[in-house]
Structures are given as C-alpha cells and as structure tokens.
Amino acid sequence: NAGVMQNPRHLVRRRGQEARLRCSPMKGHSHVYWYRQLPEEGLKFMVYLQKENIIDESGMPKERFSAEFPKEGPSILRIQQVVRGDSAAYFCASSPRDSLGSPLHFGNGTRLTVT
C-alpha cells in the first residue's frame, strides 16, 4: 500500500507568489490533517478536512492560507502572497477515522522556502 504522498518535496517561491502543496492520503483514508513544522520547532496543527468539508481550521492563519479536500483528487494547501515567515516543512497526515485510537500516517512533507 502506498503511504501518504506529498508533492512537491521541495518548493521555492519568491515573496508574493502563491504556493500550492498537494497531499494524497493513504488508500481508504478519508480524514486529512495538515501540520506545519517551523525550524527548531515541533509540528503545529493547522487544519483537518474530510472529503469536501473543512472540519477544523483552528490552527490555520486567518489570512492567505486555505485548504481543500475535493471529492476527487488530492488535498491542497494553498498559501497566497507568501512571505519569508512561511518557510517551513508542511506535513500532511491521514487516518481512516477521526479518533485518537486511529494513529496518523504522515507523508514525507513539502519543504517550502520563500526567497
């Protein structure tokens, strides 16, 4: 079984450009979570989605960030007008259920560098 697939692995953007990060969950998983890892920090929760629904976006910055998980295709994390402070590793995780008894499976992440 393929694991959680994220692409691209590395993404370089200039300030003001848009960044689009993709995540395909594991087969059979309908719950997707995005986390951000800043340098020297642990992962911070951003958003939780199910197919076509945002369930919890309490960790998402209010401006410039958006996420979707359409009926068909991967989940997308979109960052508009990127700034240097957006440079980080963005991890997607998936789960078959939204339950603490159902461990998260993480992708290898997308490393975003804003120049």
Place this chain on the structure above:
Amino acid sequence: AQSVTQPDIHITVSEGASLELRCNYSYGATPYLFWYVQSPGQGLQLLLKYFSGDTLVQGIKGFEAEFKRSQSSFNLRKPSVHWSDAAEYFCAVGNSGAGSYQLTFGKGTKLSVIP
C-alpha cells in the same frame, strides 16, 4: 491548553548504550500520549502510544515508554541503541476537543549515535 516539554534538545549516546528521552506533558484530563520518530527528510513514524491500562507500553524497533501520572511524564527508553536509531524524536499529546483529532507536539530531541 495542553503542552508538551522535551527538556533535551540534543542527546548523544554510544551504540549499544541505553537510552532515555524525557517528555513531560500538561493536560487536564487523561492524556493520550504518543512518541514519533523522524529521520532526516522524512515524515513522522509512530513508535508507540498510550491511551489507558498498563503504564508501560511497548513499541516498534525495541522502544518502550512508561506513563507516570504523578510526574506528568512519558519517557521513551531503549535498552541498547543501534546506529540506525539516530533521528529526531517527538513526544505528543492527543486532544479530542474542538471536534477533531489534534496532536500537540514537543519541540523534539535529536539523537546522535556514536559508533
């Protein structure tokens, strides 16, 4: 709000030596606790988890962790470290509030192994 503290930023041990990585948490209710390992450039892999019951939990790769409620700790141990264990280790506490499954991570402990 819950929090996780990993007091040691970097630990170096010799191959074959024992290992203990410290983790302290702050959480109002019975915690759901996890240890994840991250190899360079990779995503996070679950080592073990504690929900309830036996306070000593066994994980993959020969790791174990002990939950001590009185000390609010969940330290990770391994009796004999292998060179392949060199990685970064994250302790996390799970929160089922806010309608979603969120993990709060510590900042991580980087483990170096001397041959």
